[in-house]
Amino acid sequence: MNARTSAQNSAGTGAGTGARTSTGTSTGTGARTIQGQKNLQDIRQSSKDGIGGSPLRPDGTLKVRGEFAYSSDMWHEDMLWGMALRSPHPRANILSVDISEALAVPGVYAVLTHEDIPGAKYYGLEIADQPALAIDRIRYHGESIALVAADHPETARRAVKKIKVEYEVLTPIVTEEQCLDPETYGYVHEPHEYKSHAYGNICHEQKLVSGLGVTDEVRALADVVVSGTYEVGMQDQAFLGPESGLAVPAEDGGIDLYIATQWLHVDRQQMAPVLGLPEEKVRLTLAGVGGAFGGREDLSMQIHACLLAQRTGKPVKIVYSRDESFFGHVHRHPAKMYYEHGATRDGKLVYADARIVLDGGAYASASPAVVGNAASLGHGPYVVPNVRMHAIALYSNNPSCGAMRGFGAVQAAFGYETQMDRLAAELGMDPVELRQLNAMQQGDLMPTGQEIDAPAPVAELLRRVKDMPLPPPLDTDDLDVRLLPGALSNTSHGEGIVRGVGYSVGIKNVGFSEGFDDYSTARVRLEVIGGEPVAMVHTAMAEVGQGGVTVHAQIARTELGVEQVTIHPANTEVGSAGSTSASRQTYMTGGAVKLAAEAVKRELIEKGRRRYGWTQQDLTLAGGKVVSESAGALVSMVDLLGEDAIDLTREHHHRPTVPFDKETGQGFGHVQYTFCANRAVVDVDVELGLVKVVELTAVQDVGKALNPLSVVGQIQGGCTQALGLAVMEEIIVRDGKVRNASFTDYLIPTILDTPPIPVEILELPDPHAPYGLRGVGEAPTVSATPSIVAAIRNATGLALRRIPVRPEHLTTERPGEL
Amino acid sequence: MEFLRPATWDEALAAKAEHPTALPISGGTDVMVEMNFDVHRPPAILDLNRVTELTEWSNDGEVVRLGAAVPYSRIIDELSGPLPGLALAAHTVGSPQIRNRGGVGGNLGAASPAGDSHPALLAAGRDVLVEAASVRGTRLIPIDDFYVGVKRNCLEPDELIRAVRIPVADGPQQFSKIGTRNAMVIAVCAFGFALHPRSGTVGTGIGSAAPTPRRAVEAEEYLRDVLAERGLWESGELLGAEVIQRFGELVKAAASPIDDVRGTADYRRHALAVMARRTLTWTWNDYRKQIRSAA
Numbered sequence A: 001m002n003a004r005t006s007a008q009n010s011a012g013t014g015a016g017t018g019a020r021t022s023t024g025t026s027t028g029t030g031a032r033t034i035q036g037q038k039n040l041q042d043i044r045q046s047s048k049d050g051i052g053g054s055p056l057r058p059d060g061t062l063k064v065r066g067e068f069a070y071s072s073d074m075w076h077e078d079m080l081w082g083m084a085l086r087s088p089h090p091r092a093n094i095l096s097v098d099i100s101e102a103l104a105v106p107g108v109y110a111v112l113t114h115e116d117i118p119g120a121k122y123y124g125l126e127i128a129d130q131p132a133l134a135i136d137r138i139r140y141h142g143e144s145i146a147l148v149a150a151d152h153p154e155t156a157r158r159a160v161k162k163i164k165v166e167y168e169v170l171t172p173i174v175t176e177e178q179c180l181d182p183e184t185y186g187y188v189h190e191p192h193e194y195k196s197h198a199y200g201n202i203c204h205e206q207k208l209v210s211g212l213g214v215t216d217e218v219r220a221l222a223d224v225v226v227s228g229t230y231e232v233g234m235q236d237q238a239f240l241g242p243e244s245g246l247a248v249p250a251e252d253g254g255i256d257l258y259i260a261t262q263w264l265h266v267d268r269q270q271m272a273p274v275l276g277l278p279e280e281k282v283r284l285t286l287a288g289v290g291g292a293f294g295g296r297e298d299l300s301m302q303i304h305a306c307l308l309a310q311r312t313g314k315p316v317k318i319v320y321s322r323d324e325s326f327f328g329h330v331h332r333h334p335a336k337m338y339y340e341h342g343a344t345r346d347g348k349l350v351y352a353d354a355r356i357v358l359d360g361g362a363y364a365s366a367s368p369a370v371v372g373n374a375a376s377l378g379h380g381p382y383v384v385p386n387v388r389m390h391a392i393a394l395y396s397n398n399p400s401c402g403a404m405r406g407f408g409a410v411q412a413a414f415g416y417e418t419q420m421d422r423l424a425a426e427l428g429m430d431p432v433e434l435r436q437l438n439a440m441q442q443g444d445l446m447p448t449g450q451e452i453d454a455p456a457p458v459a460e461l462l463r464r465v466k467d468m469p470l471p472p473p474l475d476t477d478d479l480d481v482r483l484l485p486g487a488l489s490n491t492s493h494g495e496g497i498v499r500g501v502g503y504s505v506g507i508k509n510v511g512f513s514e515g516f517d518d519y520s521t522a523r524v525r526l527e528v529i530g531g532e533p534v535a536m537v538h539t540a541m542a543e544v545g546q547g548g549v550t551v552h553a554q555i556a557r558t559e560l561g562v563e564q565v566t567i568h569p570a571n572t573e574v575g576s577a578g579s580t581s582a583s584r585q586t587y588m589t590g591g592a593v594k595l596a597a598e599a600v601k602r603e604l605i606e607k608g609r610r611r612y613g614w615t616q617q618d619l620t621l622a623g624g625k626v627v628s629e630s631a632g633a634l635v636s637m638v639d640l641l642g643e644d645a646i647d648l649t650r651e652h653h654h655r656p657t658v659p660f661d662k663e664t665g666q667g668f669g670h671v672q673y674t675f676c677a678n679r680a681v682v683d684v685d686v687e688l689g690l691v692k693v694v695e696l697t698a699v700q701d702v703g704k705a706l707n708p709l710s711v712v713g714q715i716q717g718g719c720t721q722a723l724g725l726a727v728m729e730e731i732i733v734r735d736g737k738v739r740n741a742s743f744t745d746y747l748i749p750t751i752l753d754t755p756p757i758p759v760e761i762l763e764l765p766d767p768h769a770p771y772g773l774r775g776v777g778e779a780p781t782v783s784a785t786p787s788i789v790a791a792i793r794n795a796t797g798l799a800l801r802r803i804p805v806r807p808e809h810l811t812t813e814r815p816g817e818l
Numbered sequence B: 001m002e003f004l005r006p007a008t009w010d011e012a013l014a015a016k017a018e019h020p021t022a023l024p025i026s027g028g029t030d031v032m033v034e035m036n037f038d039v040h041r042p043p044a045i046l047d048l049n050r051v052t053e054l055t056e057w058s059n060d061g062e063v064v065r066l067g068a069a070v071p072y073s074r075i076i077d078e079l080s081g082p083l084p085g086l087a088l089a090a091h092t093v094g095s096p097q098i099r100n101r102g103g104v105g106g107n108l109g110a111a112s113p114a115g116d117s118h119p120a121l122l123a124a125g126r127d128v129l130v131e132a133a134s135v136r137g138t139r140l141i142p143i144d145d146f147y148v149g150v151k152r153n154c155l156e157p158d159e160l161i162r163a164v165r166i167p168v169a170d171g172p173q174q175f176s177k178i179g180t181r182n183a184m185v186i187a188v189c190a191f192g193f194a195l196h197p198r199s200g201t202v203g204t205g206i207g208s209a210a211p212t213p214r215r216a217v218e219a220e221e222y223l224r225d226v227l228a229e230r231g232l233w234e235s236g237e238l239l240g241a242e243v244i245q246r247f248g249e250l251v252k253a254a255a256s257p258i259d260d261v262r263g264t265a266d267y268r269r270h271a272l273a274v275m276a277r278r279t280l281t282w283t284w285n286d287y288r289k290q291i292r293s294a295a
């Protein structure tokens, strides 16, 4: 049995040196520094590996050396291999499925179709509209129809090919026009099958009106109007570790699943009804996760492996191949957006009107939340007195789309930021100034009516990003082709290269919104092991590479004054930790660890009071001792604890939110907001349409950097994923079929595409959040893409209304050019 | 699946004769990908990795005999002098890992129109020869006859590629490739170009813009004639914008690309013209420097 990830075992033994040196945090020179008030923890902190330090992540070295155990590396004696048969058609009726030949293959233990499912046949993250195995109908290219378990993956593969499916192939419903005219083109889900507020082929919609809305009278107040249609292609999370897991049937009739996921409990919640088991008999343990970015928020092979394990009574492992992975998870919603902005001659926004159409594909997944974000954040970090917004997610026969880093906000930012640049051009204003003039700040209202009740330093972020020194111009005398567009492909020795600079800023919410109570649970245990006080932190948080395990150990060190912290494997023995998404885990589960550690601390001090009769009110834990500000060190934790362990579990809930009103979009819908500003410098080979991003600068307010090194890593990673969307990443779908399900043709940035990413961090505490922190993972993914496109526009003078920008868009075909 | 591991070249030829459907594997950077994606399930695999001659090269001053399995990384390190165009092409292949494994023999075996060796080999001249061997003997196949269709070459079922014979460069050579990212990318299109002052000719090679790698014959002839008629080989005068432009147009006209997920046909034509103009300019500038310093 080798199902545990080694990352779980020994968090935070790193050195934590030099993390602040190259990152330009807010303690840097020059500009006015904005810092959170130093709190008690900071003053008394004895561990350099507590919060604010940068201990190295326990999984880092292992991953770099290729020694980290990913979910795909698991092995169990006597295990079988599971594999799915997937549809080659995006829309079809299944006339018959014949599994007899597949069953006859020697080494095959089971072949299952939907008829073999013991429990509920549908599941889903928000709406249970997806069959665990296709029932009579195919709604997207790659939908799974049948499952095989065999003693060898090759046997399973061969058996899958022997399953005979008779299809009646139908014309797929793929365009907005087709989706919105179901009378002519048909329904992706028949209306009687709808399980939510869907109508037509609209899975979810959200309207929003604020101020006077957008009427002819309001339009008349504007001196200048710009409008345009913008398009975002379908990005993929492109995590490197394919979907995989190992299901082990248990003696009690239950099942143990070792799985790479983002949210153990919501997986279980969706799985148990399908497996026909009570939740407590479905036990999940996190296996090594090779990246997620939202793509593991939905189920992939979880139910399939468990069904096969239930049927065969043997452990079953499923590992997707690379191409299957492209069919095995949802993608970022492609979007078509119409934006119209009116402003006064001096640049003040008067109104904004927008319609955002997101293609959700065959099943709902996270579409409702994506729509909610697009509608509520779709006007950007600006004060807009009058707003009208309409956001919808379609049902179509395209691949399902759902969660991906920054969802809803990423698409919209490309629209509103392009509009800001165009408005600035129209007004003859500097684009950064225009943004600063309209920037929201604390105390302003969102178009939803929600007051921004925490720092919102939008103008300040822009000022800082603009003040950062520019990289030197291209040295044409001493050219290094690696630094040019095309790099070693040797397409230019300086010819055709034009430099461009672009700016952008973005807004993202943190945590689950619209009334969702995505609480987190943490259990902290303090005891003496080997003569030292040791804290153990147990949560169900999915470590997907964000560094949560490192931060949990830091929090425990700070709160409990210990050095040794172990991280218990994440599993469903403890309560939910919510999802590792929406930039929420440090806020939510970090917050839960803080609460649990504080409770342990109180109990330990109480124990001391009982034993020693202390009367001081200023007691805390530091350096392995109970200390008093006035009386100094009182007793070592080792002596106080003795043989006892203190073991407490706490839940952390964020402040409540409410759903947006369906028609007006009004409501206190979001927990927290986060902002990032970027500057992109690009060199474009304008003759060949090749782009090299020279530098991508980010300035972000993080409230409090619990681990500055990790924070910088998150921001740089977010910027890189945004770069991918700007210039290369797209799943190409034609007539509902995916055309580039491989890393040969789905391109993600390499190191030669990734520029230096200078990061400046601001720490303006959010009074509502633990330690004042702000989720960091998504804001740069929202804001960085538009800055890169703006820089390319600056170099080429082209309109560029679609991303990713491809070489032909800069040369032979120029979509959206006026 | 049978796995054949000949220890010597003769054994390899014998094995291929006996198992003509066996799929040779050299670096495996194409073969393993195709097996992973389930494109191929060959009845047998013929592993050439024990045949050490395949990883050797020799240079008699006139011609480099490049073993089929000399990896790209060694072509870059050891042969950029005599084979500058091929070395530049090698530099654009995949990543360091791929360049350590893959080689020209495999590129020829796969015969993909997107293979990066091909434009460089075509540009190196019509007397580039693929040395194909079987138990029946050795054939020297001119590079122009080698590619016969999409991912198809003219090898007989019992033949293996032993080496490629490439004339030592007698003038500047260039290679240029378009990809939608700056490394590790399959060519959207590519162009190889070489000046051959000794024979008064030029060589071209177009990649990823036709069913097979191909030569831009008219462009070559046009430039050969202009260079000869105007005495430019001797004078080293500038070519002039018009010549460069015309050359680019003829290269573009020689391509017959398609629209696919990597790029559009229009863009490929456009980019070929640009690459043709640029590579011609670079090589001619180098040539001018050479004859100036020789004078």
Ligand SMILES: Cc1cc2nc3c(=O)[nH]c(=O)nc-3n(C[C@H](O)[C@H](O)[C@H](O)COP(=O)(O)OP(=O)(O)OC[C@H]3O[C@@H](n4cnc5c(N)ncnc54)[C@H](O)[C@@H]3O)c2cc1C
Pocket (backbone or CB within 6 Å): B023, B024, B025, B026, B027, B028, B029, B030, B031, B032, B033, B048, B068, B069, B092, B093, B094, B095, B098, B101, B102, B103, B104, B105, B106, B107, B108, B109, B110, B114, B115, B116, B117, B159, B160, B161, B162, B184, B185, B186, B187
């Ligand atoms: C990540 C990645 C990136 C890549 N990038 C590029 C790129 O940028 N440019 C590019 O051109 N290619 C690229 N390739 C493809 C591949 O690396 C090249 O085609 C390489 O030249 C193949 O060489 P190999 O020795 O690995 O061939 P193998 O995979 O061993 O064989 C390839 C083919 O040639 C046949 N073959 C091999 N040796 C012989 C022989 N001696 N006689 C007869 N037939 C033979 C095989 O049977 C097979 O059909 C890439 C591949 C990968 C995996």
